[in-house]
Amino acid sequence: MQLTIRATGENAKMVSYLLAKNPNNIYERNQKGHLVRMFYSKFNDEELEATIFVTPDPLEMLQNKSNSYDITHYINDREFAVSSIFCSFIRSALGTALNGQPNEEYSEWVGHRFPLALEFGPVSSSLSDKQLEGLFQPMGYEVAISRPEIHYSFDLKEKSSARTLTLTGHQTLQNALRHLFVLIPVIDNYKHYFIDEKEIDKLERYGEGWLEEHPLRELIYRQALRFKEVYSLVEKPAANELIEEPVKKARLNDMRYEKIIETASRLKPKSVVDFGSGEGKLAVQLGFMDGIQELLAVEPSQTETLKAIRRFEKAKEQAGFVEPETLWGSLYYYDERLKGKDMIILCEVIEHIDAERLPKALDTILHAYAPESLIITTPNREYNELYDMDDHFRHDDHRFEWTRKEFQDWCSERNHQGHYELEFSGIGEEQELQGQPTQMCVFKRKVNQL
């Protein structure tokens, strides 16, 4: 991680006073074992070149890393990439310049715009070259990006993921550094850096005078304050984010829940199992259903269940809500607690399971748990045609998507003991040829359990 500042022109030497670093000496400070170092490689009347870099202590850097049992624990780009960590390392070395407070006799140079070139890298960023340029161009920089050639003995990757940026332009040193201190963390794919509200302060301080007008302000804020909770503190209420797809999707989700609730209400179940309840969106609605007494939300994933619990806790404040009990469960295990309920729901669950594992799971549901009714919903593959999505599934994790015929045949096979009556329908906007985006089957018990 390094930054080289090059100034040219007759006043180039003045930059050393603004940096408050003697060009005749090399600079080295130890910060918890990490060495912050600086040296001048050019210093004459026409040109000044100073490089500040960090030689980190690789083991010390891992102290607070969370994945300490990971095989790649010690293999870490944080040692090399220019990142927020780099900024915090060099902040005090560059403090004078950053704050624009050199020795009084040089203070007139604080506002002086030098012909500057700032070279820094490597950067580890998911932003495209174009986006990177877009970050610096508005302040009047020319941006040059270089990427090393790579040669591997086997096919591994197209191009290197390490880039170096060179910005050239007329800037005051202070502004140039402020730009870097705000934008370096924005560029970096940092994963191991805790962000809190102090970051907002920093943004406001270093961003003064340029960030508010920056055309990519939204992006900068979002990237800088990576976590939603922090970002929401500064989010503009009128942020006009127009993303069409999710809206449509949300709509279909709602329709699906509506239809399930409507179907369920007709069957008047007292006890319902929401299998694969995820973050509890459906379960929370089931909790308000008339006559419901017992609601089990079954889910094997911890993160999803935690979200569900938060959702249920909020809903509890409203009257008439039957709080779902979250159960750690899965289709591949037998769970006595699910036996003999009025209704089991598999809402958009089966398509996440390898088709060959399903028959056994469904056998457990229909013939061991034996609910009075079972509701299954799954995408209708025929409808994908209208989404213009080639051969892809609607979700990365989908193991299959079925046509209506496939689904109907499959459901009939599951009812091999003939205990249930099957009823098929669809959810969502109907097309003559493709049907509806979601298909549904309701299994109703004909045979009473002995």
Added chain:
Amino acid sequence: MRIGLPHAGIVLLVGPSNSGKTTLLRKLVDQKEILPSEIISSDDFRMLVSDKDFIDWRNRPQDEAAALMDEYQEISTEAFEMMDALIEARCRLNKLVLVDATHLWGDDRKRFISLAQKNHVPITALVFDIPERVLLERDEQRDQPRGKKRIKQQSQVFRNEKRFIKKEGFASVYTIKETEGLELFRHVNPLDIELQDGIDVIGDIHGCFAEFVELLEKLGYQENPEGLYVHPFGRRFLSVGDVMSRGPESVRTLQFFLRHVEEGLAYMIDSNHGWKIARWLDGRQVVLSHGDEKVEEEFVQYEKEAGSEKTLELKQQLKEFLLNAPSHYVIHKNGVPVLAAAHAGIKDAFIGKQSQAISDFCRYGDTGGFNENGKPVRKDWTVSHSRNLLIVWGHDPKPKPLLINNTINIDQGVVFGGELTAYRYPERDFVSVKAKDVYTGTVDNPLAEWEKNRLNPPNISKFLHGYSVLTEDVGEVKVPSDIVKPAIDAVSHFTVPIEQLVYIPPTMSPTPKPSSLAGYLEHPKEAIDYYRSHGVQRLVAEKKHMGSRAILFLFKDTDAAKKHTGIASLGTIYTRTGKRFFDGETEAKMVHQLNNELERINYFEQHETDYVLLDAEIMPWNLKAKELISSQYAHVSENALVDRGMLKSKLEAAAKDNEELAGWLKEYESKLANVQTFNEVFQKYCWNVESTESIQIAPFHVLAHSKQTFFDQPHTWHMEMNRMLASQSDLFVETEFKIISDEASEQEVVRWWQEMTEDGHEGIIIKPESYIPKNKGKLLQPAIKVRGQKYLSIIYGMDYLEEKNLARLKNRNTGKKQKLALKEFALGIEGLTRFVGRESIERVHECVLGTLAMESDPVDPRL
């Protein structure tokens, strides 16, 4: 008069004051017939709680007398409460307690009777029937006379009550009119057997006499001229019951046991069928079914042959024999209980005790209602067994002896065409004989039923709250709930089906100590030293391939797969985390090719197996890890090259004019060289894979075939198998190995390791020759990896050899890793042994899930 006191339980002394209760007890203590601690007296407890054993309110004004009576009442209440607690504790512990108080009132006695019943111990009454005159005389001679009025009162009550006592529910009632000449002795516990020369516990015979005799002979019993089967070393055999019914020769088997038990050569315990036949022989109204009707038929036949008189006599003898068969036996070794044998099961609290409830439990197990087919639901009583005493039982046929939670089921359903099992103690091994026929149960055959249910989905409630697995090699392995849950999540989303996920390879520890050599973190010396110091002399050093670990589960054909896993596929290949190694299409192709190769060498026929389970490394590394290599290793390498390359150039340029920079430049030259090594090392294990031909599989363990596991084979055998497989295959490759047996071969291995690792090869694994290495009964690390100097840069970072880094890394602690390695190793062996033994997939899964859990991170405690 001689009175036998039971070995345990409550002995209630009944009689008014001055009837001689305390005096008798004192005498017995003096004679050392009983211990002072076996006596509990209400007077003592009054003393303990209040410092007074008696309060006299005679001759007191009424107000004072009333207050004193109150006080006495209060003291008595407290004293009795304490006393009951103590009595109950002694009952729970199966000790004897003699209660010294008047016990004149029925309610008092009933309290103790129910206390005894509740704790399944016998209760005896010693009733002191002494004339009132004598009582009054004795009272006058006391230090603190109770007074005429009170004695007369008590005597009156006693006279009224004494006729009821016999009917109150005492196991025995003795009436003592005269304490002179009274002799008491102690019975021993009839359930106790001293192990002596060894015991052979035999499973349910069900009239399969031929198999039974064959088994006895296999166990070494020899028939003597009197027709008795006697063991030359004095061993005895013990049947867990159900010697009759269902099978062909019930009467003969019963006669056999009758004789041998009478001769002290054998034991037989009560059982459900035994009890039914006993009551039938006793002439009670019973419906003979479930094969009991066959016993009746046999008796009809017997009568035709032997005549009615002999039949009657035999029936009489067998009736007594069966009615008196104990509910269970407790085997003692050097006086310490080590093993209990019961028919259908037993609770810890019942062991060594007798009662109707215990008999029922031992006969039928923990039954809870009936299922939809009208059969009793057998509940799993083994889960609550927590004592360190082994319980051997039968009743519920399983295909193989089933070891669960320190209990062993040895009913292998010989009458259903299974096997007759003997469990030898203290040898702790099994001897079995195959059934000569399927004698019964074409419908509802429990072995077939077991087979049908074998692949049922595991019961999640067994795992969710944490559980433990009893392993053969390290004992109990605890799997806490916070690590189980993420493993269940993984199994629910990412792994191959539970039925195919039968084994997860254990983690492996590096050398327990870091290398003592400068510049090395790991070196073979420390691994060899570890084993030497644990008494292992012969070691196998295997070249470690650098690819991805894989388990290959390959079947002879889809029918065989269906039989063992319920899934008709030629096989599957999965990773250490249980995920499918290849995508479905590639897997099918690979498995198909492997199947062809194995068929070509006639593998399945030659080894008489339906499948082979291989533990292997699949190369190249990038096959599975391309994404990781690209996003981590290559990415870091590129960033480091850029960073260090740029700095080196800049320092080089500036150093010409600035001597001070020479140090930094040198540092960065060396750092750049480190990246270059790093960059070369990770590419070494990668090559392009255009087709399956570029894939290499190095199987280093042949884990199991359908009839056996190979954990009993030394690693040299596994290496031979590896060679054999590699020689015939386009996919399998050989693993180089060397044997360490002396100084010279050790040096040779070090040289070999040095050479290959300088070339960038990963390193070697050092294993004791035997697969399950133990020293003084304790499991040792089954293998230790020794990785090369260069290779470790992709593990510990490119600069790990820099002095200040290496010094810190040498402080690494492998303790946790070693413990984990042992547990996972034991779980792996246990799980696979169960799978090969055709145990339920739930029992296999608990082992697999345990290892997956240990390799996963803990979850949020709120869940």
